Amino acid sequence: MGMVTIRIDGKPIEVEEESYILQAAQTLAIDIPTLCWYRYINPYAACRLCMVEITDKRGRVRMVTSCNFPAEAGLGVRTHTPRVLATRRMNFEMLASRCAPAPVLVDLGKKLGIENPRWGWGEDTCILCGLCVRVCDEVVGAQAIGFAARGTSRTVTTPFEVDSEACILCGACAAVCPTGHIRMEECSGREIVHREITLGPNAAISVPFRQAVPNAPRIDPEYCVHFRTGGCKVCAQVCPMECIDHEDEERREEIEVGAVILATGFQDLDPTPLKQYGYGKLPNVITSMEFERMNSAAGSTDGKILMEGGQEPRSIAILHCIGSRDEKHHPYCSRVCCMYALKFAHLVKEKTTAEVYQLYIDLRSFGKGYEEFFQRILTEGVNLIRGKGAEVVPAPQSRRDEGPLLVRCEDTLAGRFREIPVDMVILCTALEAQQDAKETGRKFGVSVGADGWFIERHPKLGPVSTTTDGIFLAGACQGPKDIPDAVAQGGAAAAQAMSLMIRGEVEMDAACAVVDEALCSGCRLCNELCPYGAISFDIEKTLSLVNAALCKACGTCAAGCPSGAIKGLHFTDQQIYAEIEGILS
Amino acid sequence: MSFEPRLVGFLCNWCSYTGADLAGTARMKYPPNMRVIRVMCSGRVDPNFILEALAHGADGVLVLGCHPGDCHYAEGNYKCRKRLPITKRLVEGMGIEPQRVRLEWVSASEASRFSEVVTEFTEQIRVLGPLKLEDWTFDRAAADAQLEHN
Structure with a gap:
């Protein structure tokens, strides 16, 4: 044109x-x-x-x-x-x-210079502009609403004025309506797709969070109108760079790599089953992660520390070791809670005038500069109570004004039970291994310990590598750790992976299994026994052969071989028989 | 002089041997009756080794491996767990008390468990008394009956 x-x-x-x-x-x-x-x-x-x-x-x-x-x-x-x-x-x-x-x-x-129209104002809030009808038809593609009747009785409505099945509850009609005639209302059994149609964290297309990498918006197909009706695509029209591709979909790609670093992290313990703390039941009982989110300048309260009603708390209790150092949940120490709890106290003191109570078992300020930070917190007027928080309950009527929540604990230094009324409770929940860690571990040949953390090759001498060559660990997937430790381990894992790849060849242990071809009957028993798939069957020679690069020298095959054809070097049958003879002579 | 059993222990390199090492460095006490043979994995323990040890005059054989699921080689201890009951049956068929062969799981951090297991096993064998192999004769009928029974 x-x-x-x-x-x-x-x-x-x-x-x-x-x-x-x-x-x-x-x-x-x-x-x-x-x-x-x-x-x-x-x-x-x-x-x-x-x-x-x-x-x-x-x-x-x-x-x-x-x-x-x-x-x-x-x-x-x-x-x-x-x-x-x-x-x-x-x-x-x-x-x-x-x-x-x-x-x-x-x-x-x-x-237009009209204060009082000469025929006065009418009563209909609908101006019959048809924006809603057209947006539903042209943009959304749902065609759930239309005009009914003619002349003075013309209205916008759903077919036959009954709830429309065609309506996907996207709210586009309400968003374009200039007078507010159309409103979104909850109706039973159906979920409103967008509460807000504006671009924001709840929109169908949004940047997950402000520091996201890559910092690009993504479409949530569950909420995107296009994926429900095939229409809309307004975002694609708005984008001046034509970046939005609704046809793009997830792909599976196979990548050949020389090393793998597992950095699958941890998950937060869900404190709901710990009923004594009232999480999910009592208002203003939140987890440390939720508090952290609140403190973030990009968070839900723009970094302000607020209670559910929007007012500032007068007192906050921080309960350490929720699910950690607890025989009923996780026996281990989650390592990071003491220090972030102290940081929380510092933030509360900085941002509010609230009283802070720390309820701890032991304060473990173990890192560089950590003890100094702890000493600084002591000067900031934080109340430290040695004794694990036992219970959070609604405060009795008589103490309601001091705080709606009552934290019960035993102050082991003062040697007495205490009940502290507070406005807000922060639960320092345990760091847990990812739920699917075992499955992930199996995929990569890495075993997990009793707590679900990946097991490193050696607790002191091989804290980064695993028993499977070329698989390395970084961060909290190997055990609870703070940021400096995770960064250090990540760096070490990267360096080890690099050194493995740059060399271009793999160093082998001298111990491995070998097959005596003269003795092997080709029964293939060992093929199934080998956990590494290192033994393959040579059809032409009708015997089993060990791939020395894959063999880890466990000797399971040697113990299982009925004809004694497989020798585990350095642990041959003869050597072990000699040992037995030797120690019993 | 009381009977001092002679025991042979097959310890997996990654868990039990390290656990025994830890028991040593932690100065834990346990009877000196058991002599240790290091194998890379409890899966390496050939039933022949156990028979060989008993034939050479051991009063009991203890096999220690990683806890199920913790095997350094993913599943070697499962192989061992399958083999040991068969070995015990074999030993029993030879007229030897099956309690003389035992499989236990000891992880690298369980030094105290290691010393407990060794102490307990030693005491058990002490009660059983020395192994007398010359008493054993092959009773074909009994063996057949046993086979039939199974």
């Missing part, structure tokens, strides 16, 4: 032929009032407020609606002549006579 030049209020502008005058005027920042126009919907010319005066190429002057009048070469447009303004005012007053004074109409009236 070619480009044509039109003049709007004397200003020339080059636009696509057949494009609409209103858009050209908006490009020139000329204000034309409209109520029924929306960028992503075809123009409809329902409100008749965008009237302009044109002079066409034959010199005829007439009034047209700018939203749907196509541009043609030599077109002259005047947007603010007395005739135009009078027409708009007249149209507005006629609209007002049947519509209730919604804010959008009152504002528009003021702009």
Whole structure:
């Protein structure tokens, strides 16, 4: 389609032929009032407020609606002549006579110089602009609502005025409605797709969080209108770089690698089963992760420490070792809680005037600079109580004003039981191994310990590598650890993986299994026994052969071989018999 | 002089041998009756080794491996767990008390468990008394009956 030049209020502008005058005027920042126009919907010319005066190429002057009048070469447009303004005012007053004074109409009236329409205001909040009907049809593609009846009884409704099955509850109609006539309401058994249609953390397309890497938005197909109806794609129209591809989907790719670093991390213990702390039942009992989220400047409260009602807490109890150092849950120490709990205390003191109570078993400030930080916290007026928090209960009526929650504990230094009324309780939940750690471990030939953490090759001499060559561990998947430790281990894992790859060859243990070809009967018993698949069967020679690069010298095959054909080097039958003889002689 | 049993222990290199090592460095006490043979995995313990040890005059054989699921070689201890009961049956068929052969799991960190297991096993064998192989004659009928029974 070619480009044509039109003049709007004397200003020339080059636009696509057949494009609409209103858009050209908006490009020139000329204000034309409209109520029924929306960028992503075809123009409809329902409100008749965008009237302009044109002079066409034959010199005829007439009034047209700018939203749907196509541009043609030599077109002259005047947007603010007395005739135009009078027409708009007249149209507005006629609209007002049947519509209730919604804010959008009152504002528009003021702009047009009409405070009191001469026929007064009507009562209908719907202005019949048709935005909702068109957005549902053209953008969403659900066609759940439409116009019913004609003339003065024309309304927007669902077919037969009953709840529409076609409605996907996306809320697009409510979002475009200029007067607020359409609202989203909860209805039983159906979930509203978007609570907000604006771009935000709850939108169907959003950046997961502000520091996300890659820092790009992603579409949630569960909520995206396009994936429900095949329509919409408004985001693709908005994106100037044409980055949005609705056809893109997840792919499985096979990558050949020389080494693998497992850094699958930990998961947070869910404190709900620990009923004594009331998590999920009592208000303002939160986990450390939730508190951390609240403290984040990008978090739900913009970094403010607030209670559920939005007010600042007067007192906060921080309960250490929730699920850690607890025989009923995890016997180990989660390592990081003491220090982050102290950090929490510091943050609370910095941001609020709240009293802070730390309920600890032992304070383990073990790292570099940690003890110094602890000493600093002591000077900040934090209450430290040695004794694990036993219970969080609703405070009795008599103590309600001091705080709605009552934390019970034994103060082992003071030697007495205490009940502390607080506004908020933070549970320092244990670090747990990922739920699927065992499965992951099996995939990579890494065993997991009793607690679910991956087992390193040696607790002191091989803390990064695993018993499977080329698989390394980094971070909390190997055990609870803080950031410096995780970073150090990650660096070490990367270095070890690099050194393995750069060398280009693998160093082998001298011990491995060998097959005595003369003795092997080819029974293939060993093939199944080998946990590493190192023994393969040579069909031509009808005997089993050991791949020395895969063999880890466990000797299971040697013990199982019925003909004694497999020798585990350094642990041969002869050597062990000699040992037996030796120690029993 | 009381009877001092002579025991042979087959210890897996990764868990039990390390556990025994730890028991040593932790200065834990356990009877000196057991002599240790290091194998890379409890899965390496050929039933022949056990028979050989008993034939050479051992009063009992203890096989120690990693706890199920913790095997350094993924599943070697499972192989051992399958083999040991068969070996015990074999030993029993020879007229030797099956209690003289025992399989236990000891991890690298369980030094105290190691010393407990060794102490207990030693005491058990002490009660059983010395192994007398010359008493054994092959009773074909009994063996057949046993086979039939199984």
